[in-house]
Amino acid sequence: MSEEEKLDAIVVGAGPAGTAAALTMAKAGLQVALIEKGAKPGSKNVMGGILYTHFLEAVVGESWQQAPLERPIIEEQRWLMTEEAAIRLVGYKNLRNRVHPHSFSVLRARFDAWFAAQAEAAGAFLLPETVVEQLVVENGRVVGVKTPTEELRADVTVVCEGVGLGSKLLERAGLKTPLRANQVAMAVKEVISLDEGLIESRFNCEPGEGASIECYGDATRGLSGFMFIYTNRDTLSVGGGALLSEMSDTRLSRAELAERAPNAILEHFKSHPAIRPLLAGGETVEFLAKMIPEGGHRAIPKLFGDGYVVCGDAAMLSNPVHREGSNLAMESGRLAGETIIHAREKSDFSASSLREYKGKLDQSWIMADMRKYDKAVPLLEHNQRLLGKYPGIMDSALDEFFRVDGVSKWEKQRRISKMVRKEGGLRLIRDSVKAGLSLYRPFRR
Incomplete structure (x- = not known):
């Protein structure tokens, strides 16, 4: 690629973080490539399924009301489980959310495609079915990415490819140390089809409204993590996870490890006497798995350098106590986009210029929350x-x-x-x- 063909920014990963960054920059007139490894945005992306409208509105404005969201979450429940009981620690039905909902259940396959289309409409170039093999580094500076067919170059590369590939890209470039098994959780999820009326009757919802249930204790066989049920329009998102270190503890026998396998934990949860009636008659239509960051504030890598910034899961931004991930991703992507816009105005894409991104995060609620729950x-x-x-x-x-x-x-x-x-x-x-x-x-x- 010649100097004339060089882009202002390349964003790796068309999830909430990457699309928020690309959309923010495209609206300001920057030439941005949004790279997605899946056939379309959302086809390879996984999350539990709760999205917060405040942060979506910060990126797309009033257009958020056209987003393919599922059900507004009116009721939140937290259960502590044993083999023979489910102790409801929290049951909160917030009727204000009927008028001004702040969170919705969401299916990423639908939402991510819509969100990326907003970035395309603003001028970003979406490149689906494109795998980034490595960051291109010259003289200590990230100058672009390498795909199986070509190199793409840009003033700034935004790494938003999650805790798996995103971390590997940074590690291969010598920009991050490898993750430890106790810094990530292995999460699995099934989408289970169920009649809308049954969903509403079983979860005590009015038509069109939704609920969330999150379960601890025996739900994960006592492992550090939780399981969940989120109500969609005509499906349920059922899943959860636990620390990878506990699932793969080499001190355990083969039989014990088999019980801790992600699929085994999910089946254990689904078969619990308190959960089984909620899922009865449903049919699994999709199965997904993903690693999610659990390392807390202390696990956050360097988030900027000469020619690059890191956002979302790749930046280890996750708050498991409040099951928050997509909002940290979108907000970090938006702040990264604003930083790069400012860097372009100065024609300075050095680490000293992109340090502004870390400063924005430090001054925001994101780092305040990451510090608060660092020991959880x-x-x-x-x-x-x-x-x-x-x-x-x-x-x-x-x-x-x-x-x-x-x-x-x-x-x-x-x-x-x-x-x-x-x-x-x-x-x-x-x-x-x-x-x-x-x-x-x-x-x-």
């Missing part, structure tokens, strides 16, 4: 009692509390206290305090 996943990883032993104690205590069997309430209170002490009451309290501090630290660091 390590807490679960190193204290599996929280999702294994303690739900069982709670289940037994609640069984005693609610059972009417001729035993006085004083005696029940004594039995519950004895049960908690026997199972390590002081340790339970100590672990609960640690969990609370890791999730709801009152002071900003």
